[in-house]
Amino acid sequence: MxxxxxxxxxxTGFVFRNAYQKHFGNIDTYFTPFINNKKMNYKEIKDILPEHNEGMHVVPQILTNRAEDFLAIAKELGNYGYESVNLNLGCPSGTVVAKHRGAGFLAVPEELDHFLEEIFAECPLRISVKTRVGVNDAGEWEHLLSIYEKFPMEELIIHPRVQKDFYNNTPDMEAFLYAVENSRHTLCYNGDICSVEDYRTWRQQMEEKRKCAFMQESGQQTDPEDTGSLVSHLMLGRGVLKNPGLIGELTGHAPITKDQFHAFHDDILKGYLDVMSGERNTLFRMKELWFYFAKYFTEPEKYVKQINKTQHVAEYRVIVDNLFREQEWEQK
Ligand SMILES: Cc1cc2nc3c(=O)[nH]c(=O)nc-3n(C[C@H](O)[C@H](O)[C@H](O)COP(=O)(O)O)c2cc1C
Structure with missing residues (x-):
């Protein structure tokens, strides 16, 4: 896998990625948060600079609905040495969607088709696509997938929710399995894999699909030669933020300890302090992370409130050290 x-x-910008790589190093590919400026801004450039991403396989992501802009950004990324880019067709945020970008682009499939035609004809870099399965309901998915099938994409990453779901409801496995059955592309699954249990359930679904497909083709029960999984690429987001040891656990390693988590946290903090101007910006980033990091501490509420309130890194450190010392970290 x-x-x-x-x-x-x-x-998951470069500060997070570097700390993760140093402490855990078990990610095959890191996808950057989206770039959406035709002329990349300072923050976007900093995130993709090769010297900020050493020793990692990184694929920058682009969010746009203008082929000309996509090609300009891809060209610039090519100049930095990137060979592959990812197109964001999943962002559900209102402002993005209103402009028919991200998941909003799925509302105008003919325009999307035309856009893909242009970028696949012109882009010298390999292109993968990260998509939702529609805007309003998964009835849109069959048509969208038929469009994706026309283009030689490196990979199709599917987060099987529709735009209207935002992050609510559960991923639509039927829509994902429809793609498994009908797509010629290499597929990657994304969505709500946050524990070993979630992963097992997902693998079982894939395994059943594989058996079904084999039975239909051959009339036999199972193929003794085939031990592989039907889908062998998995993208994880919130699960890794809540439990940075998740991928280790999925690959048979012991859960990480509280001390490992603490050291990982400290490197992220140090990373932000090194590259951000002012304590406030660093604290802003750390506060966002704690929305996820706090998940498996026994009683985190009091500390999270203090973290959200503080304006000073020295005070922040004391609160975090107290939390790590006074509370247990365990998956419920
Ligand atoms: C705070 C936040 C920021 C996100 N930013 C991006 C982004 O820049 N590009 C993108 O394709 N998806 C973005 N996503 C979606 C995630 O990449 C992923 O598809 C989603 O969280 C589902 O996967 P998960 O259940 O493993 O987290 C974001 C999600 C969240 C919660």
Whole structure:
């Protein structure tokens, strides 16, 4: 199984990626949060600079509905040495969607088709696509997938929710399995894999699909030669933020200890302090992370409140050290 880190704006930038790589190093590909400026801004450039991403396989993500802009950004990324880019067709945020970008682009499939035609004809870099399965309901998915099938994409990453779901409801496995059955592309699954249990259930679903497909083709029960999984690429986001040891656990390793988590946290803090101007910016980033980091501490509420309130790194450190010392960290 290949594991990818999901792009998460404000969370999985190069500071997080470097700390993760140093402490855990079990991600095959890191996808950057989206770039959406035709001329990349300072923050976007900092995130993709090769010297900020050493020793990692990184794929930058682009969010746009203008082929000309996509090609300009891809060209610039090519100049930095990247060979592959990812197109964001999943962002559900209102402002993005209103402009028919991200998941909003799925509302105008003919325009999307035309856009894909242009970028696949012109882009010198390999292109993968990260998509939702529709805007309003999964009835849109069959048509969208038929469009994706026309293009030689490196990979199709599917988060099987529709835009209207945002992050609510549960991933639509039927829509994902429809793609498994009908797509010629290499597929990657994304969505709500946050524990070993979630992973097992997902693998079982894939395994059943594989058996079914084999039975239909051959009339036999199972193929003794085939021990592989039907889908062998998995992208994880929130699960890794709540439990940075998750991928280790999925690959048979012991859960990480509280001390390992603490050391990982400290490197992220140090990373932000090194590259951000002012304590406030660093604290802003750390506060966003704690929305996820706090998940498995026994009684985190009091500390999280203090973290959210503080304006000073020295005070922040004391609160975090207290939390790590006074509370247990365990998966419920
Ligand atoms: C705060 C936040 C920021 C995100 N930013 C991006 C982004 O920049 N690009 C993108 O394709 N998806 C983005 N996503 C979606 C994730 O990449 C992923 O598809 C989603 O969280 C589902 O996977 P998960 O259940 O493993 O977290 C974001 C999600 C969240 C919660």
């Amino acid at each position: 290949k594991f990818y880190l999901a792009p998460m704006e404000g969370l």
